[in-house]
Amino acid sequence: xxxxxxxxxxxxxxxxxxxxxxxxxxxxxxxxxxxxxxxxxxxxxxxxxxxxxxxxxxxxxxxxxxxxxxxxxxxxxxxxxxxxxxxxxxxxxxxxxxxxxxxxxxxxxxxxxxxxxxxxxxxxxxxxxxxxxxxxxxxxxxxxxxxxxxxxxxxxxxxxxxxxxxxxxxxxxxxxxxxxxxxxxxxxxxxxxxxxxxxxxxxxxxxxxxxxxxxxxxxxxxxxxxxxxxxxxxxxxxxxxxxxxxxxxxxxxxxx
Amino acid sequence: xxxxxxxxxxxxxxxxxxxxxxxxxxxxxxxxxxxxxxxxxxxxxxxxxxxxxxxxxxxxxxxxxxxxxxxxxxxxxxxxxxxxxxxxxxxxxxxxxxxxxxxxxxxxxxxxxxxxxxxxxxxxxxxxxxxxxxxxxxxxxxxxxxxxxxxxxxxxxxxxxxxxxxxxxxxxxxxxxxxxxxxxxxxxxxxxxxxxxxxxxxxxxxxxxxxxxxxxxxxxxxxxxxxxxxxxxxxxxxxxxxxxxxxxxxxxxxxx
Numbered sequence: 339x340x341x342x343x344x345x346x347x348x349x350x351x352x353x354x355x356x357x358x359x360x361x362x363x364x365x366x367x368x369x370x371x372x373x374x375x376x377x378x379x380x381x382x383x384x385x386x387x388x389x390x391x392x393x394x395x396x397x398x399x400x401x402x403x404x405x406x407x408x409x410x411x412x413x414x415x416x417x418x419x420x421x422x423x424x425x426x427x428x429x430x431x432x433x434x435x436x437x438x439x440x441x442x443x444x445x446x447x448x449x450x451x452x453x454x455x456x457x458x459x460x461x462x463x464x465x466x467x468x469x470x471x472x473x474x475x476x477x478x479x480x481x482x483x484x485x486x487x488x489x490x491x492x493x494x495x496x497x498x499x500x501x502x503x504x505x506x507x508x509x510x511x512x513x514x515x516x517x518x519x520x521x522x523x524x525x526x527x528x529x530x531x532x533x534x535x536x537x538x539x540x541x542x543x544x545x546x547x548x549x550x551x552x553x554x555x556x557x558x559x560x561x562x563x564x565x566x567x568x569x570x571x572x573x574x575x576x577x578x579x580x581x582x583x584x585x586x587x588x589x590x591x592x593x594x
Numbered sequence: 595x596x597x598x599x600x601x602x603x604x605x606x607x608x609x610x611x612x613x614x615x616x617x618x619x620x621x622x623x624x625x626x627x628x629x630x631x632x633x634x635x636x637x638x639x640x641x642x643x644x645x646x647x648x649x650x651x652x653x654x655x656x657x658x659x660x661x662x663x664x665x666x667x668x669x670x671x672x673x674x675x676x677x678x679x680x681x682x683x684x685x686x687x688x689x690x691x692x693x694x695x696x697x698x699x700x701x702x703x704x705x706x707x708x709x710x711x712x713x714x715x716x717x718x719x720x721x722x723x724x725x726x727x728x729x730x731x732x733x734x735x736x737x738x739x740x741x742x743x744x745x746x747x748x749x750x751x752x753x754x755x756x757x758x759x760x761x762x763x764x765x766x767x768x769x770x771x772x773x774x775x776x777x778x779x780x781x782x783x784x785x786x787x788x789x790x791x792x793x794x795x796x797x798x799x800x801x802x803x804x805x806x807x808x809x810x811x812x813x814x815x816x817x818x819x820x821x822x823x824x825x826x827x828x829x830x831x832x833x834x835x836x837x838x839x840x841x842x843x844x845x846x847x848x849x850x
Contacts, residue, residue, distance in 0.1 A: 351709060386641065413669020414661055417748055421692040425746035431694040436677040437656040438733055471731055475724075477694055484673060490681035492673055549780055 339368040339512040343501035343517050348580045349376035349415055356422060358519070358580045363426035363584065368473045370504060370514070371430070372481045374497035375418060379410040399454040399494040408434075408495050411482040420480055427428050430478045435485025436492060438468045441500060443493045457485045457493030459500070463480040464507035498560065502567045506526070509571035516572050518560060519580035524589030525561070529554050541565050561591070568593045595729070595766040601756035603669055604836045608740045612678060614775070614836045619682035621839065623770075624729045624768070626674050627686070628737045630753035638829040642680045655710040655750040659730040662841035663750050664734035667738040676736055684713060691741025692748060694724045697756060699741035699749045702795060713749030715756070754816065757822045765827035772828050774816060775836035780845030781817070785810050794846045795823050816848070824849045 342362060348354045348577070352492035364369065380390045382408050391398040399407065416432040435441030435457075441464060443457025445590035463485075472479050480502070483497040505516040539547065542563035544565060547553045553561065564575040568591060598618060604610045636646045639662050647654040649681065655663065679686035691697030691713070697720060699713025714726040719741075728735050737760070739750060739753040754774070761772040780791035795803065803809045809817065820831040824847060834844035 408673055409665035409669035411669070412673045413665035413667070417664055417668045417690050417692055420690070421742040421748050422746045424692055424695055424742060424744060429694060430692075432690070434673050434676070434688070436673055436688070437684075438685060439680055468731075470645055471727070475727055486677040486680060488680060492677050497624045548715070 339370070339508060339526050340504050340515045340517060340537060341370045341372065341508075342502055342519055342583070343372045343374075343497060344580050345374045345497070346376040347521050355419070357551065358583070359422045360426055363428045365422065366385045368478075370469070370473075370479045370481065371419070371423075372413060372483075372497050372501040372504065373411075374483055375407060375411045375415065375484065378414065379407045379584065382406050382410065389559065393451050393453070398452075399456050401455065404455040404492060404494060408484050408492055412484045416480060416482040417436075422527045423480065427476050428474050430480050431472060432480045432482065434482055434492070434498075435495065438465060438469055439486075439488070440465050440479075441481070441485045441495070441503075442488050443495055445491065445493055446489055446558070456495050457478060457487065457495040459485070459495065459503045462507075464504055466507050469504075469508065470511060499564060502563050502572075503555060505567050506570040509573070511574045515574040515576060516564070516567055517576045517578060517583065518564065519578055519583060521579065522580065523579045524577050524585045525553065525557060527552060535587055536589050538592060540592055540594050541568065542594070544591070550590075564591050587592070595626070595762060596621060596771045596773060597626045597757055597761050598670060598773045598775055598839070599630075599753060600616065601628040601629045601630045601753070602632040602835050603777050604775070605629060607632070610837060612674070614839070615675065615678045615684075616682055617763045617837075617839050618678065619684045619843075624734075626725070626729075627675070627679075628739075628753050628757040628760065629667075630739055631663060631667045631671065634670065635663045638650065638662050638666065639752075639778065639799060645845045647755060648672050649707050649709070653847065655712050657711070660711040660748060660750060664740050664748055668740045675701045677827060679734065682735050685732050687728065688736045688738065690738055691719075691751065691756075694721060695742075695744065696721050696724055696735075697737070697751070697759075698744050699751055701743055701747065701749055713743065713751040715741070715751065715759045718763075722762055722763050722767065725760075725764065726767060726825050754819060756806065758819050758828075761823050762826040765829070767842060769829045771821070771830040771832060772823055773832045773839065775834055775839060777835065778833045779838065779843045780833050781809065781813060791843055792845050796848055796850050797824070798850070800847070810823070820847050 420432040527534040575591040632772040676688040783790040831847040
């Protein structure tokens with residue numbers, strides 16, 4: 339089973355999004371798509387005079403912001419992706435975490451920062467039974483980055499976290515590969531050379547590359563997250579270009 | 595199996611919506627909810643300088659309008675309803691017609707009026723197999739009034755039409771009751787007397803009441819639609835107050 343995660347960049351470019359979805363339709367076997375949000379929500383918030391506030395790369399989600407991100411992520415983007423996949427003969431079904439209680443989160447506790455309506459994913463947050471039923475029925479679940487707390491509150495939740503939490507939870511019943519798709523062909527050995535993709539990185543090599551400063555700072559949280567998923571039983575984590583998922587160039591991360 | 599349809603009025607009043615959903619949670623057995631849109635989409639369109647255009651009670655849906663109604667209906671409203679039902683222990687799962695190819699529409703052909711991205715529902719537009727799987731899994735599907743054409747285009751679709759088309763399609767496998775919930779207690783015998791609810795109306799009585807002008811003009815399309823559903827095999831159509839679905843006062847329509 340393959341879980342693909344795409345980010346905001348590709349969602350903001352309709353031609354690229356269509357290209358990715360066409361390629362995704364060619365991937366055989368069971369699959370799940372998790373998508374982040376694009377710039378649309380921020381632009382709408384600005385247009386409405388609600389200034390987006392970010393702290394450490396995370397959006398502070400007050401009530402009006404939650405409304406707008408829910409509209410964009412769960413409404414416009416999710417349904418557009420589902421309709422395009424249906425046109426490509428993929429039986430996609432869009433889900434927020436509230437739908438079928440698919441992903442239950444807890445609102446992030448206030449410490450130094452009050453993130454507002456932001457969800458963190460504890461153990462057992464994934465409804466593995468529901469996903470099994472959908473996958474067995476030939477459905478491709480398409481997750482947006484909105485979850486709920488089970489008490490009626492929707493929560494804005496990091497899409498990378500949803501993807502890796504799904505991957506971990508599904509390892510009990512499936513052999514899971516987790517694919518992080520972004521705008522580069524993989525992890526670069528030289529940040530100034532787009533062709534320097536490292537084909538494979540073990541956990542030990544990753545520690546070394548990180549110590550040597552070879553891995554770009556922006557990649558570190560993503561790769562830490564990826565190796566944690568491998569430790570938790572995910573079979574394979576792949577870092578690849580969203581436009582080239584069916585081409586051989588990519589970085590495969592492995593436990594050893 | 596009961597299909598409930600609620601309109602925009604109750605969606606615009608959060609206290610009333612919560613009350614309805616709490617009552618819906620008390621209804622035993624399999625159920626489906628279909629919701630219309632509230633005023634939020636029109637307000638947002640006006641705020642963005644896109645003037646809503648209505649012809650014969652139907653919104654003309656151009657591309658920017660489709661984006662906004664998709665955000666409100668499939669995003670904000672649908673997910674808010676699903677999260678509240680989950681909190682009330684109902685395993686709700688929100689769907690547009692694109693999700694799982696649940697409702698496939700055709701874009702309304704241009705005759706006198708170009709309605710834009712508006713969907714009509716032909717025969718066989720309902721994915722009965724998917725709904726059967728969801729209902730058997732204990733899920734309560736929650737439909738918004740957005741469908742797709744199967745070729746990647748989302749379409750704005752009348753919620754009453756979705757509800758009655760679902761009811762007709764599901765009669766093959768289920769005994770279906772279709773509940774139209776609105777702001778009055780039922781069909782009134784005297785439009786100026788809210789207590790004059792007619793408890794039961796047969797098809798023959800309806801023709802007579804219509805001929806006598808007793809039925810208010812605004813109710814005629816809804817009731818024509820309802821009696822057509824009965825003719826097509828729906829077991830029972832109920833017209834009732836969204837705030838009192840578990841109380842006995844209501845109008846039950848029946849074939850004879």
